[in-house]
Amino acid sequence: MNDQTPTSVERATKLKGLGHSRKRVEDVRFTQGKGNYVDDIKMPGMLFGDFVRSPYAHARIKSINIDAAMALPGVVAVLTAKDLEPLGLHWMPTLAGDKQMVLADGKVLFQGQEVAFVVADDRYINADAIDLVEVEYEELPVVTDPFKALEPDAPVLREDLAGQTSGAHGARKHHNHIFLWEVGDEAATDEVMADADVVAEETVYYHRTHPCPLETCGCVASMDKVNGKLTLWGTFQAPHVVRTVASLLSGIEEHNIRVVSPDIGGGFGNKVGVYPGYVCSIVASIVTGRPVKWIEDRMDNLMATAFARDYWMKGKISATKDGKITGLHCQVTADHGAFDACADPTKFPAGFMSICTGSYDIPVAYLGVDGVYTNKAPGGVSYRCSFRVTEAAYFIERMIEVLAIKLGMDAAELRAKNFIKKDQFPYQSALGWEYDSGDYHTAWEKALKAVDYDALRVEQAERVEAFKRGETRKLLGIGLSHFTEIVGAGPVKNCDILGMGMFDSCEIRIHPTGSAIARLGTISQGQGHATTFAQILASEIGISADSITIEEGDTDTAPYGLGTYGSRSTPVAGAAAAMAGRKIRAKAQMTAAYLLEVHDGDLEWDVDRFIVKGAPEQFKTMTEIAYASYNQAIPGLEPGLEAVSYYDPPNMTYPFGAYICVMEIDVDTGTHEVRRFYALDDCGTRINPMIIEGQVHGGATEAYAIAMGQELAYDEIGNVKTGTLMDFFLPTSWETPTYETDFTETPSPHHPIGAKGVGESPNVGGVPAFSNAVHDAFRPFGLKQSHMPHDQWRIWKIANDLGLHS
Ligand code: MCN
Ligand code: CUM
Structure with a gap:
């Protein structure tokens, strides 16, 4: 050489x-x-479809009159459930083993539900025609609270399920009950709790929110009748699954269906599900012989497509006097909306919520999840979540804080005391997972050192004293979070979607x-x-x-x-x-x-x-x-x-991370300022550090949104109160904090290159860090738990309830 x-x-x-x-x-x-996004696709002779949507959250449909709409020049067709019924397409199967109305059949069950599909030459004609479709509704009592939905005399939401005592995931104990999913050993957990030195209890609510990708959902369906070939362009996170479902529903053989996901302007889980818009566009293209485009507007997207979270998590955590955790009990009431359309692997009706023992070596645990129907939009799971891992991480990271309060212990120390140790991997969790690899203590120590944790605690204590002396109106919160993720579904032996193994x-x-x-x-x-x-x-x-x-x-x-x-x-x-x-x-x-x-x-x-x-x-x-x-x-x-x-992976991968948020809170105005956000991620072998950093910035910003203000809120009669970006908080560069990213690298032992996922981690770990910071600021004044989102009003209210304004 x-x-x-x-x-x-x-x-x-x-x-x-x-x-x-x-x-x-x-x-x-x-x-x-x-x-090249879906809406960039333009074809000769293309028609546009759009929905007549229900203004009511629960109502019987007495009649639908399409005559005036059909008379409008440029309107080609108006589809209702009656037109889809002969094709067997007025209802469709959901990914969760339930079924969902494609177009309202007899009644509507949530505001924004699809009632009729208007097909016209352009979107403007569509909008006019939608106003001309006359729908006569008879209002029915509305249930938006999952606990009320389970009361004996609650209105029956799903009349189609009347008398059915079991569903896709076992027994139904009430007419608005979907399933009870149980993991772990409840008797043993109860026993440990009964004898424990300390038991901390809390109800942790993770509110309903929405992924809100910049590009809404949509598709273009084009049936080529000459060649018998259907082409479907759309915002699909799982194009092959869409093809298989389209084939099963339409009877068109799979080789004659081409599904294309062009560029997608953000998915975040919102584009996993199958929506009525896809079905109606396909039917309309088959009927008219012309390409049909359907694109949601922002309100459609927020009101009617896959929401996220909406979990009420009732927890108990037990420990010895010196802070060794002995058991965890979690009972969830899960609001799934009108149809169970959650996207989870089939055997996991509450996703991977059973990772709720988190990063801790907890000998015994129990998780029970009740899925419940309410008059809200269906969907669920989506939003950088890894199948309910966001809920699980938020739950355990709040429970740790609540336990620290009860023990009078420092929350960082309590975590370190209970982390699964490096030499315990592969680690078998009490709720059935085998964590592949991890080194939590190293990551945690690195994080605490990076922010100079001890100095922050000193500063915080001084701040509290200064506040009490009337020298400042600002409090300091230190939000800790150590999360363990579970990503990479998944082994075909236990993970499938609609029967298709997840290789x-x-x-x-x-x-x-x-x-x-x-x-x-x-x-x-x-x-x-x-x-x-x-x-x-x-x-x-x-x-x-x-x-x-x-x-x-x-x-x-x-x-x-x-x-x-x-x-x-x-x-x-x-x-x-x-x-x-x-x-x-x-x-x-x-x-x-x-x-x-x-x-x-x-x-x-x-x-x-x-x-x-x-x-x-x-x-x-x-x-x-x-x-x-x-x-x-x-x-x-x-x-x-x-x-x-x-x-076909032999196991999931278990990325983890240590996040710390330092937040200033103004007690009088309820405003906050993120002074520092440190995010250490361990996703095993790193493929592209710059992309990982970008993923962390994006996910942490979504976490910030969720924790600090973003919410899909409903009033008592089921109106969506946050259906536009005027009310739904989407952070801009102005609100977005600055992030410091860091890493450790613990390869996955079973992945060929040792890599684990990272895209969802910052949301999973970020939300507890932000929320814990708010809680931590008020901890010296007696706050134990306060529900997200921590918007200005809610923070002000915490301060007010604690008597800090007098
Ligand atoms: N990566 C890496 N090294 C690793 C792990 C990942 O360099 N050890 C890189 C990957 O190569 C990939 C990216 O990070 O480019 C994300 O990888 P991964 O964690 O495997 O996640 P997926 O590619 O499967 O993306 C899904 C994930 C999810 S579920 C949501 S929700 C989410 C997220 O990604 N939606 C996003 N990040 C998003 N980012 C953008 N810009 N838009 C979305 O819709
Ligand atoms: Cu759960 S949101 Mo991502 O899995 O598309």
Whole structure:
């Protein structure tokens, strides 16, 4: 080798593989306005569909008169449940094993429910026609409180289920009850609680909110009757699942359905579910023979598509006098709205809520979740949540604080005392999970040191004294959070959606000149997959990430996969990418051996080439091997260089993190200021540190929104009080705090490259950090629990209730 030959390190740098803060390749088109979103799709003869929606939360429909609407020039069709009924499409199955009205059948069950679908030449005609559809309603009593919904004389919401004593998840104990899901050992937990030195009890409410992606949900359906082919472009987080569902519902064979997710302007879980708009657009396109577009407006999106949270969590936590936790009991009343349309793996009707023992070594625990129908929109689970992990983390991180108060102990110390220790991994939790890896003490100590925790506590104590002396009206809160996530659904043995196992896939094709295209079963909604999946492959196959195109979201070309949500892309499809890459390398090794005239066992991999062991000057680069794969007859090997991997992960991955929020609170105005927000994430092997940082900034900002003001609020008669961005708090750069990010790196032992997910972590860990900061500020004055969101009024109210205004 001469001095000009690049070293392994130099060659590795050029690949822009794992660990490289590679710039996002997709941003070239996004920052230049050249993205291709669903609403950018325009087809000749395209019609527009839009809904007549119910103004009432609960009402019987006495009649629907479409005559005036149909008479309006430009209106092509008005669909009602009666039109869909002969097709068996007036109701559709939900992802949770329930069914949901596509168009109101006999009655409406939430405000904004889809009543009729107007199809017209343009959106303006649509809007006029919607006003002309006459619907006669008879109001019925409304239930928006899940506890009231379970009272004996509560109105029957789901008349279609009358007399059914069991549903998709077992027995129903009341006409508005959906299921009771139980995990753990209640008798043993009760026993521990009865004998415990200390038991802290609290009801923790995680309010209803909404992911509110900048791009609302929508689709374009186009039925080509000549070729019998249906194409559906849409905002889908799981395109293959949509294709399978569309095939089952319509009877059109799957190879004749093409589902495409083009660029998606944020998903956050909102685009996992199947919505009436998709079904109606398909039907309208089949009926009219023309393409039909449906795009929600902001109010439609907030009122009618997948909400998040709405969990009432009644908790008990027991401990010894010196703070060793002995047991945890959690009883949840879960408000699922009018239809159970939560997106969870089938066997987990309350998602992964059973991760609620958090980061702590808790010997015995019980979780019971009652799902309840109310007159609110269906959906659920969504919003950077990993299937209810947000609720679980908020619950345990509040319970720890409540226990610390009861014990008179420092909350940071209480956490450290109870963390699962490094040598306990793989750790079997009391509620049935096997945590793959973790090092919580190291992360926690790093976090406490970074913010100088002890000094903050001193400052806080001084502040309280100064407040009492009347020298300041501001309090200081220190919000702690140590979360454990569970992402990467999931092992096919226990995770499926509608019967489809939750594996994922990657197919890679190397071109003769040494560039490549890889297709995956996932779909980016802003996470940067085109950038990061190429990095995984670059490190595996020695081709620069810049020479690897990543394609997702077109079911005609992508291998079958279950899509992107629950931070599953890295743990599942990322693993599939690594495995497909290894298949490529295995074949490449045989090719290289032939070319170098050695036994393949005499070769070793070196960044982007195979070298002869002990003779590194003899090598074949991947580019040379790729060329040979297509241009040379190699005995015993087929031409070409392609591989596909369908990856079924052996376990979930368990990312974790330590977040600390320092907050100033003005007691008189209820305003707050985030002075500092420190976020340490451990997502195992880091693929792209810059993208991880971006994910943390975004997720933490959504956490900030949720904790400090964002809410889907309803009044007693079921009106959505926060249906526009005037009332629904979406932070802008003005409100958004500054974040300090940090990391530790504890690889997953079972993932091919040791990576865990990260997209949902900052929301999971962020909400308790912000909320605990508010609580912590008032702890010296006796506050134990106060419900989110901590908006200005609610903070003022806490201060007022504690007598701090007198
Ligand atoms: N990553 C990494 N190293 C790791 C883990 C992840 O570099 N060890 C990178 C990944 O390569 C990917 C990103 O971080 O580019 C997120 O990866 P992952 O945690 O696997 O999550 P998914 O790609 O499956 O994305 C889903 C997750 C979810 S469920 C929600 S909700 C959410 C989130 O991502 N929605 C988002 N982040 C979002 N970010 C944007 N911009 N838009 C959304 O809609
Ligand atoms: Cu739960 S929101 Mo993400 O899983 O799409």
